[in-house]
Amino acid sequence: MSQYRKETLCIQGGYQPKNGEPRVLPIYQSTTYKYDSAEHLGKLFDLQAPGHMYTRISNPTVEAVENKIAALEGGVGAVLLSSGQAANLFSLLNIAQSGDNFISTSSIYGGTVNLFAVTMQKMGIEVRFATPGATDAEIEELFDDRTRAVFGETVANPALDVLDIERFAALAHKHDVPLIIDNTFPTPVLCRPFEFGADIVTHSTTKYMDGHAQVVGGVVVDSGRFDWTKGDKFKELTEPDESYHGVVYTRDFGEAAYITKLRVQLLRDIGAAPSPMSAYLLNLGLETLHLRMERHCENAQIVAEFLEKHEKVSWVNFPGLTSNSQYAMAQKYLPEGSCGVISFGVAGGREAAVRFMDSLKLAAIVVHVADARTCVLHPASTTHRQLTEQQLADAGIGSDLIRMSVGIENVQDILEDITQALDKA
């Protein structure tokens, strides 16, 4: 199956029914699984036989969707989680413990900033932020012998900075740690970070993957390519896990060591598991991901070019504009388009921005991004309001910034709505 192209994987990846089985992925709405012998179940508990034990850890519907996403990203395995927040937390908690640190670009989603700088800090895991423009030398100064990973977003939400994945992968690998990429905005349809040296990919599947604003979810994907045995940084993977009678993940699971540990240890203990119904709905979204991304990019390009020429718009940020500072980087990593999200400022500042938003009829004001319906948001007063002025500046968010998530409606209708709302701004 993995030899197929992304369009085919979106539709048929992860689930291949055998003779007489349902054509469409069934919802296995069951918490438990039946076994003929206690011995077999014992083997499952010891991780010596494959199979499902309990839906907190794995489930056939969930597994099919995990396999689809792993195939789309080109990884060896994936774990679906109940949210994107859980995915980013798990991706790091799987290889870092109290006393360790990791490096993250500062241009990332506001919820992730809070997770890293507040909650993980309380767990004793320190984040060290590097601005996207930091030089190699400045970033290298942040590493020490307790650094366990480097983290960044392919296309930052909402600053829309495009990460130089190859540069960050080289820096991480020079210090024998993996590069973790949150690939939420481009999705594997537009960018596959493993092809540029990333080791782990995360997503908030809540966004384009589901694409219909129906299910909160997340996923962690393992490339299987990082060598955890090099050096002595990842003892949790290379030494016996006492909670599994001495399983050694790298020895027993090879290239799937990281993703296996994440499932059988973190998901078992912390339990941020998705429901089978959520996985089923996510799968429906994934079936049209390739079609939707194409239209999101096409519409966003037209809207961005329109806004750029409009006299009431003071600036437009969209990596697909030739005038954009990210254009060259986007051409390298996202040649088919970056996403459907645009940010811009309305001339007249914060008040004009609010009048514009309140006058929109087709586009709705919602705390969401990246679904089929066009929507707008003012991050400084909503999703990012917990951030300090400095954190806002580091994340590239001005107080006049409007984030517009361009949907897949008829683009003429979107342009007409924007025009009438700008007239009132």
Ligand SMILES: *Cc1c(COP(=O)(O)O)cnc(C)c1O
């Ligand atoms: C929304 C988002 C998250 C958080 O995901 P949830 O599914 O809302 O928990 C993480 N990273 C990025 C880039 C996001 O856009």
